Structure formats: structure tokens, C-alpha cells
Amino acid sequence: MARIGVTGMGTMGAALALNIADNGFEVAVHNRSPGRTRDVMADAGALSQRLKPSETLEEFIASLTAPRAVLIMVNAGAVDAVIESLIPLLEPGDLIVDAGNANFNDTRRRAKAVEDAGMLFLGVGVSGGEEGARFGPSIMVGGSSDAYAPIKDIVEAIAARFEGDPCAAFLGTDGAGHFVKTVHNGIEYADMQLIAEAYGLLRADGRALADMAALFGQWNEGALQSYLIEITSEILKSKDSETGKPIVDVILDQAGQKGTGRWTVIEALKMGQSATAIESAVAARSWSALRETRAAAEAAFPLSGETSEVSDADLEAALLAARIITYGQGMALLAAASEEFNWSLDLARVAEIWRAGCIIRSSLLDDISSAVRDGLPHEQILLAPAFASRLRETVPALRRVVTAAMSAGQSVPAMAASLSFFDTLRRARGTTDLIQAQRDFFGRHGFQRVDRDGDGFHGPWAD
Numbered sequence: 001m002a003r004i005g006v007t008g009m010g011t012m013g014a015a016l017a018l019n020i021a022d023n024g025f026e027v028a029v030h031n032r033s034p035g036r037t038r039d040v041m042a043d044a045g046a047l048s049q050r051l052k053p054s055e056t057l058e059e060f061i062a063s064l065t066a067p068r069a070v071l072i073m074v075n076a077g078a079v080d081a082v083i084e085s086l087i088p089l090l091e092p093g094d095l096i097v098d099a100g101n102a103n104f105n106d107t108r109r110r111a112k113a114v115e116d117a118g119m120l121f122l123g124v125g126v127s128g129g130e131e132g133a134r135f136g137p138s139i140m141v142g143g144s145s146d147a148y149a150p151i152k153d154i155v156e157a158i159a160a161r162f163e164g165d166p167c168a169a170f171l172g173t174d175g176a177g178h179f180v181k182t183v184h185n186g187i188e189y190a191d192m193q194l195i196a197e198a199y200g201l202l203r204a205d206g207r208a209l210a211d212m213a214a215l216f217g218q219w220n221e222g223a224l225q226s227y228l229i230e231i232t233s234e235i236l237k238s239k240d241s242e243t244g245k246p247i248v249d250v251i252l253d254q255a256g257q258k259g260t261g262r263w264t265v266i267e268a269l270k271m272g273q274s275a276t277a278i279e280s281a282v283a284a285r286s287w288s289a290l291r292e293t294r295a296a297a298e299a300a301f302p303l304s305g306e307t308s309e310v311s312d313a314d315l316e317a318a319l320l321a322a323r324i325i326t327y328g329q330g331m332a333l334l335a336a337a338s339e340e341f342n343w344s345l346d347l348a349r350v351a352e353i354w355r356a357g358c359i360i361r362s363s364l365l366d367d368i369s370s371a372v373r374d375g376l377p378h379e380q381i382l383l384a385p386a387f388a389s390r391l392r393e394t395v396p397a398l399r400r401v402v403t404a405a406m407s408a409g410q411s412v413p414a415m416a417a418s419l420s421f422f423d424t425l426r427r428a429r430g431t432t433d434l435i436q437a438q439r440d441f442f443g444r445h446g447f448q449r450v451d452r453d454g455d456g457f458h459g460p461w462a463d
């Protein structure tokens with residue numbers, strides 16, 4: 001008998017089950033198609049002793065000790081069906097955990113439905129890919145407030161550790177865990193896009209891939225230290241085993257996406273927040289799908305072949321500035337969501353559990369958690385003294401890189417979006433006075449005045 005069971009023996013579910021077993025816990029395992037469970041058992045070696053396989057859902061539930069904890073790790077589209085088939089087999093007080101990537105609106109709905117049926121529900125974001133799930137992911141927990149206690153020891157045991165601190169935390173009720181995971185992925189989209197833009201500029205400038213790999217490796221020793229910069233260096237060194245060509249040269253330039261980036265942008269817009277760096281990264285992936293259109297457009301508007309000739313130091317500083325701005329947008333979005341959904345999110349803790357195990361882990365996150373603990377002026381990382389001084393040093397380089405890239409006709413949407421956000425935010429008086437005048441002119445929407453209180457004032461065109 002086991003305290004916890006995992007249903008869904010795909011890439012992530014199998015890795016999580018093995019991680020749980022590796023940490024000394026017995027774990028029941030189940031998959032819709034029993035063949036996968038058999039494969040997992042066959043490959044588990046000594047760990048198979050702690051895995052308790054079942055071929056049917058009924059046997060799987062019967063192999064758990066009450067109160068039961070069932071962790072679901074299936075494709076997003078299958079979660080409702082799996083929950084529906086679990087509920088009749090469970091008892092009040094049992095716990096259902098959805099550990100896949102879910103839209104937090106679905107998680108809120110599911111939490112309510114499961115709680116209404118007398119059980120507990122957790123929506124849990126797991127980051128770190130297969131390797132993370134197997135050896136230590138970052139785990140973002142949300143859901144019924146008393147649901148975490150029964151499995152906290154297991155979750156903390158399997159999580160990544162940063163200087164001994166487990167990268168796992170209960171963050172808030174209903175969809176809080178999945179929302180934080182969604183924003184994590186949004187930041188991941190933007191960070192990947194920024195790195196791809198730097199790669200694009202270096203390639204256009206004629207840099208050899210080996211040089212670029214060395215440069216990214218060197219950056220990984222400095223302020224840009226992060227998992228994504230590290231793997232970029234590895235990727236740029238890698239060769240295709242079939243042709244011997246650099247691997248990046250045989251990969252189609254058409255990026256996939258499963259939805260979390262888009263969800264981040266949609267939720268940001270709904271809350272009147274700005275996630276422009278993430279939005280531009282989502283858009284860049286969507287544009288990448290239009291391969292034939294891009295080829296036709298290149299034929300219609302031939303490239304000039306101009307290079308941006310940016311220095312390595314400027315590119316490094318530009319990436320750092322844009323990364324800080326991106327994290328800033330993500331954190332501001334989390335603060336807004338916390339307010340909107342009454343989650344009381346501890347943003348410093350969020351930054352802390354992202355320091356290891358997850359895809360956006362970077363040296364910056366330790367500084368972000370300290371800045372948040374010290375209190376963010378206006379909820380903005382950009383205004384925290386430590387980050388403000390880094391931005392004063394690095395934004396001039398971001399400006400030079402964006403300017404040079406644009407002059408040379410190179411595409412840098414995420415860098416440009418970060419810079420525009422920065423330039424808009426740091427202007428005490430902007431240009432929306434004119435927007436308000438236009439709105440009043442054609443729609444009599446009224447405006448506020450700088451010289452007196454109240455609203456609903458109109459321009460002379462209303463006379």
C-alpha cells in the first residue's frame with residue numbers, strides 16, 4: 001500500500017513517480033494504456049520495489065492508504081475526464097492533485113467541483129522538464145488550503161534544492177500554483193526569444209557557431225548565469241548525428257507552443273497589465289509558423305545584408321537589461337493576480353522556488369527575492385534600488401543594440417518591446433493626453449484635468 005499514486009505514466013508522470021520512489025516513498029502507478037506502466041516497471045531497476053503498478057483505476061485506488069492522494073499527470077485535454085472517473089472511486093477527505101500544465105481558470109473550476117464532491121484538490125505547476133521531474137523540479141502548489149499538509153513531506157523531498165531550501169511552496173488557493181507556473185512559462189518564452197535574438201544578431205554578423213558557443217559559455221559565468229544561457233552554449237556546439245552539420249542548421253525555424261505563453265498574455269491583458277516582452281515572444285513563435293509567407297516576403301523585400309556590428313559587451317548588457325525588464329513584467333503580473341484573486345502570493349517565495357529546478361533558473365532570481373523582501377516600490381522590480389542601478393548601467397547598451405539591429409533590418413521584437421516598456425514607464429508625463437482628447441472629440445468620453453480634481457471635463461469641440 002502507498003500514500004500517494006501517480007496516474008499518467010508519460011514522460012513527466014513516470015519521471016515524477018521514479019523521483020518519489022527514489023526518495024524512499026512507496027508510490028502506486030497507473031496509466032490508461034497498461035503497456036506504458038509495464039515499460040516503466042521494466043526500466044525502473046531497483047526502484048521497481050517501491051512502485052506499486054495497477055492496470056485498472058479501481059485497483060490503483062485500492063492500492064492507496066486512506067486518506068488517498070492521487071496525482072494526475074496527463075495531457076491537459078484529458079484532466080476533466082480523469083477527474084470524473086476518479087471521483088466515484090474516492091472518499092471524502094481524499095486528495096486529487098493535477099500536476100500537469102493547466103489553465104488556472106480550469107484549475108479554479110476543478111478545485112470547486114472536487115471540493116463540492118467532498119474531496120480536496122491541488123493544482124500544481126511542475127517545472128524542469130523530464131530531467132527536473134526525475135531529479136528535482138521546481139514545484140508551485142495551489143488549491144484547497146488544508147490539502148498540502150498531507151503530501152508536503154513528499155513534495156519537498158522530490159523538489160530541487162537551492163542551498164538546502166526546497167524549491168516547492170504552497171502559494172495560494174485554487175489556481176494560484178498553476179497561475180504562477182503559467183507566468184513562469186511566459187517569462188521562459190521571453191527569455192528564450194531574447195537569447196534567440198542575440199543569436200540572430202551574432203549570426204548576421206558572421207560569427208562562427210563555435211565562437212558563439214564560447215561567448216554564451218562565458219556569459220554563463222557572469223551576470224547572465226542561467227540554465228537557458230548554459231544550454232544555448234551546449235546547443236551551439238552540437239552536431240547532427242546524421243549529417244555532421246551543426247544541429248541548429250538542420251532544425252526548421254518554426255517554433256512550437258502549447259499555450260502557456262499565450263495564457264500569460266491573455267491574463268495580463270485582462271488585468272490591465274503589460275507583458276509586452278512575453279507577448280512579442282509569443283508573436284515571434286506564431287510568425288515563425290508562417291514559413292511560406294516569410295519566404296514570399298523576403299523575395300518581395302530583399303534583405304540588405306547589413307550587419308548590426310554590436311559589441312559582445314553591449315549584447316551581454318542588453319540581454320541583462322531586457323531580462324530584468326521581463327522578470328519585472330512577470331512579477332508585476334503576479335502581484336496584480338494576487339490582488340484580483342485574493343491569493344496573498346508571497347512573491348519573494350515565488351522567486352526563491354524558481355532559483356533551482358525550473359527552466360528559468362538564473363542568478364538573478366536570488367537578487368529578485370531579496371529585492372521583493374525589502375519591498376518593491378510600486379510593485380516594480382525596475383524601481384528596486386539594486387535593479388535600478390543595474391538598469392542605469394545596462395539600458396544604454398540595450399538602446400544601442402536595438403538601434404543597430406533596427407537600422408540593419410534585423411528582427412529583435414522582445415528586445416525592442418522591453419526597451420519601449422522601459423521608456424514608457426520612466427516618463428512621468430506621457431502622450432496619452434492626446435489620446436484622451438481624441439476619445440473626447442469623437443465619443444464625448446470626458447477627461448481629467450491637470451489643474452483641478454474631478455473628471456468628465458470636455459474639450460472646446462463639445463461647445
Ligand SMILES: NC(=O)c1ccc[n+]([C@@H]2O[C@H](COP(=O)([O-])OP(=O)(O)OC[C@H]3O[C@@H](n4cnc5c(N)ncnc54)[C@H](OP(=O)(O)O)[C@@H]3O)[C@@H](O)[C@H]2O)c1
Pocket residue numbers: 007008009010011012013031032033036073074075076078081082099100101102126127128129130258
Ligand atoms: N514534457 C515536459 O517537459 C513538461 C514539463 C512540465 C509540464 N508538463 C505537463 O505535464 C503533462 C504531461 O505531459 P507529458 O510530457 O508527460 O505528456 P506525455 O508524455 O505525452 O504523456 C501523456 C500522458 O497522458 C495520458 N493520457 C492522454 N489522454 C488521456 C486520457 N484521455 N485519459 C487518461 N490518460 C490520458 C497518456 O496515457 P496513454 O499512454 O494511455 O496515452 C500519457 O500517460 C502535460 O500537462 C504537460 O503540459 C510537461
